[in-house]
Amino acid sequence: xxxxxxxxxxxxxxxxxxxxxxxxxxxxxxxxxxxxxxxxxxxxxxxxxxxxxxxxxxxxxxxxxxxxxxxxxxxxxxxxxxxxxxxxxxxxxxxxxxxxxxxxxxxxxxxxxxxxxxxxxxxxxxxxxxxxxxxxxxxxxxxxxxxxxxxxxxxxxxxxxxxxxxxxxxxxxxxxxxxxxxxxxxxxxxxxxxxxxxxxxxxxxxxxxxxxxxxxxxxxxxxxxxxxxxxxxxxxxxxxxxxxxxxxxxxxxxxxxxxxxxxxxxxxxxxxxxxxxxxxxxxxxxxxxxxxxxxxxxxxxxxxxxxxxxxxxxxxxxxxxxxxxxxxxxxxxxxxxxxxxxxxxxxxxxxxxxxxxxxxxxxxxxxxxxxxxxxxxxxxxxxxxxxxxxxxxxxxxxxxxxxxxxxxxxxxxxxxxxxxxxxxxxxxxxxxxxxxxxxxxx
Numbered sequence: 068x069x070x071x072x073x074x075x076x077x078x079x080x081x082x083x084x085x086x087x088x089x090x091x092x093x094x095x096x097x098x099x100x101x102x103x104x105x106x107x108x109x110x111x112x113x114x115x116x117x118x119x120x121x122x123x124x125x126x127x128x129x130x131x132x133x134x135x136x137x138x139x140x141x142x143x144x145x146x147x148x149x150x151x152x153x154x155x156x157x158x159x160x161x162x163x164x165x166x167x168x169x170x171x172x173x174x175x176x177x178x179x180x181x182x183x184x185x186x187x188x189x190x191x192x193x194x195x196x197x198x199x200x201x202x203x204x205x206x207x208x209x210x211x212x213x214x215x216x217x218x219x220x221x222x223x224x225x226x227x228x229x230x231x232x233x234x235x236x237x238x239x240x241x242x243x244x245x246x247x248x249x250x251x252x253x254x255x256x257x258x259x260x261x262x263x264x265x266x267x268x269x270x271x272x273x274x275x276x277x278x279x280x281x282x283x284x285x286x287x288x289x290x291x292x293x294x295x296x297x298x299x300x301x302x303x304x305x306x307x308x309x310x311x312x313x314x315x316x317x318x319x320x321x322x323x324x325x326x327x328x329x330x331x332x333x334x335x336x337x338x339x340x341x342x343x344x345x346x347x348x349x350x351x352x353x354x355x356x357x358x359x360x361x362x363x364x365x366x367x368x369x370x371x372x373x374x375x376x377x378x379x380x381x382x383x384x385x386x387x388x389x390x391x392x393x394x395x396x397x398x399x400x401x402x403x404x405x406x407x408x409x410x411x412x413x414x415x416x417x418x419x420x421x422x423x424x425x426x427x428x429x430x431x432x433x434x435x436x437x438x439x440x441x442x443x444x445x446x447x448x449x450x451x452x453x454x455x456x457x458x459x460x461x462x463x464x465x466x467x468x469x470x471x472x473x474x475x476x477x478x479x480x481x482x483x484x485x486x487x488x489x490x491x492x493x494x495x496x497x498x499x500x501x502x503x504x505x506x507x508x509x
Contacts, residue, residue: 072093072094072095073093073094073095073136073137073494073499073500074094074095074096074133074134074135074136074137075094075095075096075097075135075136075137075138075139076096076098076099076100076132076133076135076137076138076139076174076176077089077098077099077100077139077140078099078100078126078138078139078140078142078167078170079100079101079141079142079143079163080100080101080106080110080122081101081103081106081110081141081476081481082109082110082477082479082480083109083110083113083114083480084141084458084460084480084481084482084483085139085140085141085180085182085481085486086114087460087461087464087483088481088483088484088486088487088490089137089139089486089487089490091487092487092490092494094137094490096114096121097132097133097134097135098121098122098123098132098133099117099121099122099123100122100123100124100125100126100129100140101122102124102125105467105469105472105475105476106479107122108467109465109466109467109476112465113464113465126163126166126167127163127166129166129170130170130173131173131174132170132174135174135176136176136177136178136499137176137177137178137179137180137499138170138171138174138176138178138179138180139179139180139181139486139490140167140180141181141183141479141480141481142163142164142167142181142182142183167181168199168202168203168206171208172206175235176235177234177235177238177498177499178232178233178234178235178238178498179203179208179232179233180231180233180489180490180493181230181231182228182229182481182486183228184227184228184229185227185229187229188212188214196212199231200212200231203231203233207235207236207237208233208234208235208236209233209234209236209243210231210232210233211231211232211233211234211243211245212229212230212231213229213230213245214227214228214229215227215228215245215485215489216290217251217482218251218290218405218406219248219249219250219251220246220248220249220251220482220484220485220488221249221250221251221252221253221459222251222457222458222459222482222484222485223251223253223254223255223258223405223406223457224406224407224409224410224457224458224482225288225289225290225406225407225408225409226410226482227409228481228482230245230485230489232489232493234493234496234498235498238498239497240496240498241495241496241497242496243492243493243496243498244492244496245489245492246488246489246491246492247280248276248280249488250405251405251406252405253405254269254402254403254404254405255400255402255403255404255405255407255419256402256403256423258453258456258457259402259419259449259453259456260450260452260453261421262402262419262420262421262422263402263421263422263423264423265402265403265423272292272295272405274292275292287308287310290405290406296309296310296426296429297310298400298401298403298404298405298406299398299399299400299401299404299408300312300398300399300433300436300441301397301398302386302392302393302394302396302397302398302399303386303388303389303391303392303393303397304328304332304373304384304385304386304387304393305332305345305384305386305387305388305389306389307329307332307333309432309433310429310432310433310436312393312436312441313332314373314385314386314393315328315373316437317393317437317441317442318371318373319371320368320371320373323364324364324367324368324371324373326357327353327360327364327368328368328373328384330353330356330357331348331374331382331384332384334352334356335347335348335383335384340352345383346383347377347381347382348383349380349381349382350362350365350380350381350382351380353365353382365382369382373385373386390416391416395416396416396417396418396446397415397416397417398417398418399417399418399419399420399436399440399441399446400417400418400419400420401419401420401423401424402420402421402422402423403423407419407449407457410454410458410474410477410478411478412475412476412478412479413475413478414471414478415474415478417449418446418448418449419447419448419449420436420440420446421440421445421446421447422439422440424436424439424440451466451470451473451474451477452466454474454477454478455477457477457482458477458480458481458482458483459482459483459484460477460480460483
């Protein structure tokens with residue numbers, strides 16, 4: 068691996084995910100910027116040698132920075148996040164991009180690396196992204212943008228993040244190339260504590276890709292090849308698939324009630340019942356699909372808290388939010404899974420099973436999961452240390468004393484190997500190498 072001595076500034080530093088990656092590549096952090104007091108506490112506990120003035124505070128007040136080659140940071144993502152309110156530049160946190168651009172203009176680093184959530188590259192935010200990149204170009208930078216998934220860079224987490232890399236036009240360098248893909252081969256039982264290992268060897272999973280590295284031939288999940296079972300189960304009452312578990316499959320319901328629930332599930336997205344992606348269905352609409360149904364049958368499902376009703380005689384599932392889950396759990400990942408769900412600052416309802424299961428058919432696989440894991444509750448939430456491992460922080464990393472705070476901070480942080488891969492590719496362009504060193508190398 069190419070190592071080079073360079074100086075960098077850590078904006079929106081959080082708990083230091085960028086810093087861990089860049090220092091591993093030979094970088095020196097000369098300043099940081101963070102205003103979250105709990106993040107600052109953790110950051111300082113892990114870099115106790117920093118001077119008191121290392122953190123320059125709120126970016127809105129930042130002007131000239133110590134001499135540096137590179138500026139990095141994970142700009143607050145809530146304005147663009149599905150988990151947030153999607154307000155973009157109308158959110159004060161979205162306006163922080165203006166401060167980032169201002170800091171770049173004043174300090175003129177040789178290069179920059181910024182990270183953000185997938186929402187920034189969604190079509191609804193195209194004008195915002197275009198404004199950001201065009202602003203950097205107007206300052207004399209060539210900008211490279213790409214959506215990267217952490218799984219593709221050795222991280223056992225399904226985490227999409229967009230990276231913006233900028234190189235100053237007058238800096239001698241090669242064209243930047245995003246790093247080549249190296250999928251994670253880790254299994255959750257290898258990084259999580261006290262999970263049962265499979266008794267037989269696990270066949271290698273190969274995800275097919277096109278010439279550009281994009282996945283092809285995937286199934287119900289973008290990290291699951293078509294024809295293979297998902298290595299996790301989803302608990303909700305609004306979607307159906309081989310690894311979807313519904314409340315009426317595990318709660319006390321009759322076969323007739325199961326038929327009624329599946330009828331509503333399969334028809335509730337039909338546009339004839341309303342414009343939404345999943346509509347409450349009127350009693351008359353349900354009766355038209357199942358003429359012999361009695362109103363009391365729906366009322367019994369309401370009493371079991373599977374359905375709920377409105378005064379206008381419409382019915383919908385109680386567990387109607389995709390990520391809402393059932394009884395507080397959304398997804399359960401098997402110990403043999405190659406990835407876990409995305410860590411988020413708002414918390415997550417994902418869990419990990421204590422033992423693996425298998426099955427020769429989709430139905431057998433699902434029933435074994437229900438019988439061996441779901442009903443006996445052989446699953447649990449992940450620990451804070453396991454969350455740190457999902458972001459590939461070192462075991463020696465010091466945590467906050469409050470678990471809830473830790474989960475928020477790690478959800479807001481970055482996957483260290485992804486930043487390392489992106490930064491390594493930047494180093495290989497020569498953009499961070501002073502001209503004097505370039506001449507010596509020649």
